[in-house]
Amino acid sequence: MPANHFVYPTQQAWIWDTTMESYHRHQSQQLGEGMNCEKEPMFEKPLTPSDVGKLNRLVIPKQYAEKYFPLDAEAGEKGLLLSFEDENGKIWRFRYSYWTSSQSYVLTKGWSRFVKEKQLDAGDVVIFLRRRGNGDRLFVGSRRRGSGQDSITAGSAAQPPAMHWNPAFCQSTSLASSSYLYLNSIPQEEQSSEATEAGTGNSKKLRLFGVNLECGHLITGSQVMSRKASGHQL
Amino acid sequence: MPANHFVYPTQQAWIWDTTMESYHRHQSQQLGEGMNCEKEPMFEKPLTPSDVGKLNRLVIPKQYAEKYFPLDAEAGEKGLLLSFEDENGKIWRFRYSYWTSSQSYVLTKGWSRFVKEKQLDAGDVVIFLRRRGNGDRLFVGSRRRGSGQDSITAGSAAQPPAMHWNPAFCQSTSLASSSYLYLNSIPQEEQSSEATEAGTGNSKKLRLFGVNLECGHLITGSQVMSRKASGHQL
DNA sequence: GTATCGACCTGATTA
């Protein structure tokens, strides 16, 4: 990977390339390490046509999924609701789950809205970051293909709303007062009202970002019922 | 339909045309009715391009589906796993279900592998048979288009692995000791192992080939729950 | 009717 050296415009509205490399460099240079702004890049993914298409899902490469968003076996059934902040402090809630049939981790619900609002296209790159601290927070951003170290430099111009990171985002702790990491169980909207005691003792433990969490009732009783020993282990 | 008279080669390796007519004739002539070899043809279908294409499914004409593979309303949601033996005793498991959107009965999972292995093309004919007895068994075969009573005589030759039935298949009771009819619920591969008591009362009844069967846990509780009144009735 | 979502599936590619 070639280091990509950007000259940042000396304006208030900074435009970042959001490569992990430049991110780190920028963070160190402009803000220092001690400013309560340690968003750690977790991973990036160049979006495939399917990721931005009608399938309304983002496949998260397994290596990253299992490293950063581990689902324990129990939570795996219905997934989790993960909340991410974007560069404006807006919260994006994505359902995150594992598809056993394809052995893949996906963001489903909410993802298509993100693609639409950010006007993401195939080849653009999403980046996921976290800030460790009292209650971890998750962040999501994107950059246009061709920006940063991408291979394709894309002759097409004029794609306004792609992701721009600016330093203010890095201090959004105050900005987004209600934007703390939300890590919830999937709301049980489509689940049985009889679910109440079918899955007794069904509250789940999840370790995410080094934090142990309780997730209530992620699995319906009957789904729990019929799992085979062949289920994947995380 | 013109009766198609075949002269069988007087060799050990019989080549059958698998038309129902010749099947019956052959069975009676060569083996008699009492040889524990009463495979009854149920139906045939000339394969459409879609049946052998990327859709990975076989549409079963409704009249045959409802006659031979009735799905009760409950089983309709997830379908069934039907197992068929081919002429070699190999078991082919196909998911069988009803698609409300197209109002059609289909074999889905497993079908594409069958098409591939048998190298079936559009115009080739699949034939489904059953043997009644202690535990019904299902059989599947195929023949090339142009063989038997087919309309298209197909100028193209040289398609080796198409289906050939030979009399040995008819006595495969011993041959395929492990090849009894498997009539299972869809394996719940992706589901939980803690299955034990959560989904009580979830076993399903299915009448198939005049045999009433219990199919455990075809439907998860939440699926049952969300079934709409619009489900098809059989 | 349309869009989204959840679950399931498969083939091509690759480790």
Next chain:
DNA sequence: CTAATCAGGTCGATA
């Protein structure tokens, strides 16, 4: 070679 991955699909339910 086999096994794992994942891009690109399906249907059906829901909103």
